[in-house]
Amino acid sequence: MDGAALRLTAETPQEEVLRFGRTIIQQEAAALSAIAERLDARFGQALDLVMQCPGDIIVTGMGKAGLIGQKIAATFASTGTPSHFLHPAEAIHGDLGRVDEKDVVLAFSQSGETDEIVRLIPCLKSLGAQIVAVTANENNTLARAAKIVLPLGPIVEAGANRLAPSTSTAAMLALGDALALTCSWRRGFRPEDFARYHPGGSLGRKLALVEDVMRPLTECRISRYDQLVRDVFVSACRPGRRTGAIMLVDEQGKLAGIFTDSDLARIFETGRTELLDQPISIVMTQSPKTVTSGVRVLEALSAIAKSKISELPVINDTGEPIGMLDITDLVDLAASSPSGETAIAEPETPWTVPFPNQNGSDA
Known part of the structure; x- marks a missing residue:
């Protein structure tokens, strides 16, 4: 998408606006497909580390990566894996007391050189926590300090200027969700378990x-x-x-x-x-x-x-x-279910692994 060739204004035809929006989504979708193809044995190693963790999963990241980290920490916690978010800037001002040697730290940073994350690394190492890095590649400070690296690979941000974190944060979100939900599946997490952590709202009821x-x-x-x-x-x-x-x-x-x-x-x-x-x-x-x-x-x-x-x-x-x-x-x-069908649907994708039945017992 050439930013110089296309500048959206109030007079831009609606079809051009839609084309621009669709292109953003397609760029991010293509990046996610590439990451799925690149996923290798390190994902399984990271999963084992999380599964065997005797403490909590501590998720950290700065800026937009931090916002993604907060969501991933919430996903871990709501699907059976104790987890919370640690703000890297607050960590060096007292919040490191939340971390100990039993914990696994899942750190998000596209560059792997984010100043607050780099300053946090020696503190985490001194506490004995193990680090799983979600970053662009293995050639940065965060990756070199991590026990396991989950590389995002080459990422081009979406949009005309290709500057705002977009494709990279979508990739972090997808990879974090994959780790959390695969962990949940491995634990045999069931809908009734989910209900215990979601008592409020329509889903909880x-x-x-x-x-x-x-x-x-x-x-x-x-x-x-x-x-x-x-x-x-x-x-x-x-x-x-x-x-x-x-x-x-x-x-x-x-x-x-x-x-x-x-x-x-x-x-x-x-x-x-x-x-x-x-x-x-x-x-x-x-x-x-x-x-x-x-x-x-x-x-x-x-x-x-x-x-x-x-x-x-x-x-x-x-x-x-x-x-x-x-x-x-x-x-x-x-x-919330106009058709009257309220059962939790089985995924339509023909999974190659035996996913647990999500329908529960028959009424």
């Missing part, structure tokens, strides 16, 4: 267990299946926001059926009000769809979508109700 997000019995409407319909609605009254269904149990306290507000509406719509004075077992849905405790919300939401229901009772191993999942409580999760 999907991966949580149903008993963590269900409405407990104290907030549910529950009654005996042999009571009259009108008596059930009186006895099962609960203060506050109610579920749209009543769970009905037998003499042993096991779930026998479910009766929804829609079922009640149909009685009035059809004019069969005499059913109000009949046992609710006559009009309830017998053997309703249920989910057992210990199942992930992700799987329960899939069952709700496939069965086109609004309430899903949660039962224990003996068939007793312990709570209720109501679609109104999960609407944000359902909205």
